[in-house]
Amino acid sequence: MKKKLLVITLCLCMVVSLLAGCGKEGKGSVYWLNFKPESDEVLNQIAKMYTDETGVEVKIVTAASGTYSQTLTSEMDKSAAPTLFVIGNSAGVKTWGDYALDLKDTAVAKELSTDAYNLYDESGKLVSIGYCYECYGIIVNPDLLEKAGYKLDDIKNFAALKAAAEDIHARAAELGFDAFTSNDMDSSSSWRYTGHMINLDYYYEEKAAGKTWTECPDTITGAYVDNFRQLYDLCVNNSTVDRASLATGGHDAQSEFKTGKAVFYVQGSWEYSAVAETVPNATMIPYYCGVDGEENAGLNCGTENCWAVNSKASEADQKATLDFMYWCVTDPEASRLLVDSFGVMPYKQAAASTNGFLKASEDYSAKGCYVMDWATNYQPNVDDYRAAFVSALNQYNADPTDANWESVRTAIVDGWANQAALAKG
Amino acid sequence: MKRRKLSPMRKWGWLFLGPVVIAFAIGFVWPFCQGIYLSFCKFTLIRDAKFNGISNYIDAFKDASFMHAFWYTALFAVVSLVLINVLAFTVAYLLTQGIRGSNIFRTVFFMPNLIGGIVLGYIWSMIFDGILSRLNTSILLETRYGFWGLIILMLWQQIGYMMIIYIAGLQAVPEDMLEAARIDGASKWQTLWRVTIPNVMPSITICVFLSLTNGFKLFDQNLALNGGGQPFQQMADGSVVKTTEMLALNIYNTFYGTNSAARGTAQAKAVIFFVLVAGLGLAQLAYTRKKEVQQ
Numbered sequence: 092m093k094k095k096l097l098v099i100t101l102c103l104c105m106v107v108s109l110l111a112g113c114g115k116e117g118k119g120s121v122y123w124l125n126f127k128p129e130s131d132e133v134l135n136q137i138a139k140m141y142t143d144e145t146g147v148e149v150k151i152v153t154a155a156s157g158t159y160s161q162t163l164t165s166e167m168d169k170s171a172a173p174t175l176f177v178i179g180n181s182a183g184v185k186t187w188g189d190y191a192l193d194l195k196d197t198a199v200a201k202e203l204s205t206d207a208y209n210l211y212d213e214s215g216k217l218v219s220i221g222y223c224y225e226c227y228g229i230i231v232n233p234d235l236l237e238k239a240g241y242k243l244d245d246i247k248n249f250a251a252l253k254a255a256a257e258d259i260h261a262r263a264a265e266l267g268f269d270a271f272t273s274n275d276m277d278s279s280s281s282w283r284y285t286g287h288m289i290n291l292d293y294y295y296e297e298k299a300a301g302k303t304w305t306e307c308p309d310t311i312t313g314a315y316v317d318n319f320r321q322l323y324d325l326c327v328n329n330s331t332v333d334r335a336s337l338a339t340g341g342h343d344a345q346s347e348f349k350t351g352k353a354v355f356y357v358q359g360s361w362e363y364s365a366v367a368e369t370v371p372n373a374t375m376i377p378y379y380c381g382v383d384g385e386e387n388a389g390l391n392c393g394t395e396n397c398w399a400v401n402s403k404a405s406e407a408d409q410k411a412t413l414d415f416m417y418w419c420v421t422d423p424e425a426s427r428l429l430v431d432s433f434g435v436m437p438y439k440q441a442a443a444s445t446n447g448f449l450k451a452s453e454d455y456s457a458k459g460c461y462v463m464d465w466a467t468n469y470q471p472n473v474d475d476y477r478a479a480f481v482s483a484l485n486q487y488n489a490d491p492t493d494a495n496w497e498s499v500r501t502a503i504v505d506g507w508a509n510q511a512a513l514a515k516g
Numbered sequence: 517m518k519r520r521k522l523s524p525m526r527k528w529g530w531l532f533l534g535p536v537v538i539a540f541a542i543g544f545v546w547p548f549c550q551g552i553y554l555s556f557c558k559f560t561l562i563r564d565a566k567f568n569g570i571s572n573y574i575d576a577f578k579d580a581s582f583m584h585a586f587w588y589t590a591l592f593a594v595v596s597l598v599l600i601n602v603l604a605f606t607v608a609y610l611l612t613q614g615i616r617g618s619n620i621f622r623t624v625f626f627m628p629n630l631i632g633g634i635v636l637g638y639i640w641s642m643i644f645d646g647i648l649s650r651l652n653t654s655i656l657l658e659t660r661y662g663f664w665g666l667i668i669l670m671l672w673q674q675i676g677y678m679m680i681i682y683i684a685g686l687q688a689v690p691e692d693m694l695e696a697a698r699i700d701g702a703s704k705w706q707t708l709w710r711v712t713i714p715n716v717m718p719s720i721t722i723c724v725f726l727s728l729t730n731g732f733k734l735f736d737q738n739l740a741l742n743g744g745g746q747p748f749q750q751m752a753d754g755s756v757v758k759t760t761e762m763l764a765l766n767i768y769n770t771f772y773g774t775n776s777a778a779r780g781t782a783q784a785k786a787v788i789f790f791v792l793v794a795g796l797g798l799a800q801l802a803y804t805r806k807k808e809v810q811q
Contacts, residue, residue: 160772161772164560164561164772167561168561168562168563186560187560189560189564190561277743278743278744335649335652335653336649338654338656338657339641339645339649339654339655339656472773474773475756475769475773478744478745478746478748478756478758479748479750479756481746482656482746482747482748483748483750485654485656485657485746485747486657486747489652489653489654489657498750501750502750505750506750506756509756514777
């Protein structure tokens with residue numbers, strides 16, 4: 092009898108310890124699955140602030156760079172799924188739209204200063220709202236440019252950019268710096284071209300057709316792929332490293348720029364805080380690629396950073412999450428910290444931006460230049476599409492012939508049609 | 517009626533077996549059954565799976581990249597199986613001849629096994645690219661570099677492991693048999709083929725089985741060394757085949773690709789993969805068992 096009692100007690104202990112993790116309801120809690128590894132530290136700081144202030148628990152988990160979709164898939168299947176996650180593009184809306192709460196008429200959505208970065212599904216449900224936006228183009232070190240004998244104001248089109256870059260590259264030994272930083276094609280850097288620079292083709296295609304994409308088109312024409320080639324060639328031919336060594340990567344473009352080894356750096360606004368440490372007056376110019384009228388071009392502005400709230404979470408958690416979001420965009424201190432990390436937040440009461448590149452973007456707009464929107468967000472089956480694109484660019488870099496360029500064009504144009512068809516299923 | 521007293525083993529056996537059975541059921545049986553069920557479903561999240569018949573299997577077989585991955589994996593498995601076992605046996609044979617420093621050699625040869633696959637993949641990709649960059653190319657640019665690079669990596673990693681198994685087998689060859697062969701005037705070569713090898717057949721079974729299934733199941737090294745299957749090849753219809761992508765990586769890429777509609781397809785591929793690896797392994801086991809000698 093005694094033994095039986097012992098066994099029963101032991102079993103109970105086991106079960107109780109298994110269930111210890113469950114429970115805890117009532118106040119609700121926030122679980123933010125973060126998409127930007129560079130913001131992890133700030134977010135954790137914010138989370139602690141919020142918990143100290145309100146007592147509501149905020150958990151921040153950051154997916155490793157490039158693994159957001161994997162992490163989201165496995166996390167969403169758990170019983171304690173993220174309450175706040177990112178749906179950043181139309182493909183994301185298709186996959187995750189069913190799990191997103193309609194944010195229309197929520198307090199946080201009413202704080203938005205623009206509708207430009209919001210994503211809706213086919214039925215008009217507000218699936219996700221932008222919490223920051225970004226811009227990309229070519230970062231310039233104006234001091235070095237001047238040292239080489241050129242003025243930033245003179246560079247208003249591809250011809251001027253080409254003349255400056257080629258001259259600087261030719262005199263690199265004498266000047267002590269080169270035109271472009273390295274342009275690695277490994278996975279930590281290739282998106283600067285296959286995700287960002289190629290946007291010039293998509294954008295000018297949109298522009299030529301006189302419309303803005305609202306969903307992934309079945310095909311693209313590739314009418315501006317040759318312009319992309321011109322600019323890409325300029326970058327890789329006039330840089331600090333040989334183009335044949337780009338496939339494997341291993342170069343540090345950011346540090347090359349920060350240490351004054353190059354004048355131009357193809358990147359985006361999120362680099363500002365790092366770059367400004369050593370090049371405080373760094374600024375950004377558009378992708379000049381030889382298109383007519385490009386003197387009026389602005390930067391590429393858009394976002395993939397859009398908040399979505401898990402519709403399957405408990406009501407208490409949903410409320411806690413919405414309250415937290417509202418606090419993030421209205422609390423002066425919190426929004427200050429977030430803006431410093433994100434660049435800018437398009438909300439009425441959020442702190443003003445201190446990001447020099449986003450300011451450059453505003454300056455272009457103020458001058459009446461057109462903003463190039465992120466048509467790149469519509470890339471179908473984005474990972475596969477870009478992977479093929481990178482592979483073709485690698486072949487081209489190893490042997491830059493017209494024939495090899497044709498396979499790059501195939502990857503861009505035919506690859507689009509094929510992946511778009513596959514994505515539709 | 518008096519009840520027969522159970523032996524303590526019978527009575528308490530469940531207590532010892534229980535945890536393992538439970539763990540096995542939770543960690544293996546249940547996921548395995550669920551995996552099979554999911555291969556007949558369309559889903560984004562597992563809990564929202566909707567049954568859709570065998571269409572996932574049809575999609576899997578229609579997928580050109582899957583068929584490519586299958587043949588590529590088969591080729592890889594065969595080549596690595598032969599090379600690993602021949603070389604591992606040779607090394608083991610040499611190290612059982614009583615040369616000085618055998619133990620140091622054994623340790624050194626075994627060490628690559630202790631490094632994880634992803635790390636190995638990155639280390640070797642640096643080594644290969646260090647060499648290939650002098651020729652203005654990279655392991656990511658040519659399928660044959662990717663293939664042989666992976667073979668070299670696997671040889672480097674696996675030979676030491678198989679060598680240990682072979683050494684154990686070689687040391688177990690009865691001394692009296694070898695002596696009898698010597699007295700009968702058998703040459704070294706004859707002794708090797710007629711006495712030693714038949715006696716180490718159990719080791720050969722294990723090693724061949726291990727290297728065959730390892731070859732088929734290879735994932736980490738493939739992911740890290742080949743950059744996820746580079747170079748890619750465009751097919752006539754614009755679809756993309758990752759030329760150095762093996763089966764496991766193909767399944768992974770399908771599941772986590774941006775095309776979330778393909779998750780069921782990936783699941784179906786995984787079931788096909790299981791049937792294939794299990795079938796191959798069992799067939800191979802049955803075949804080599806026949807060749808073993810009873811001591």
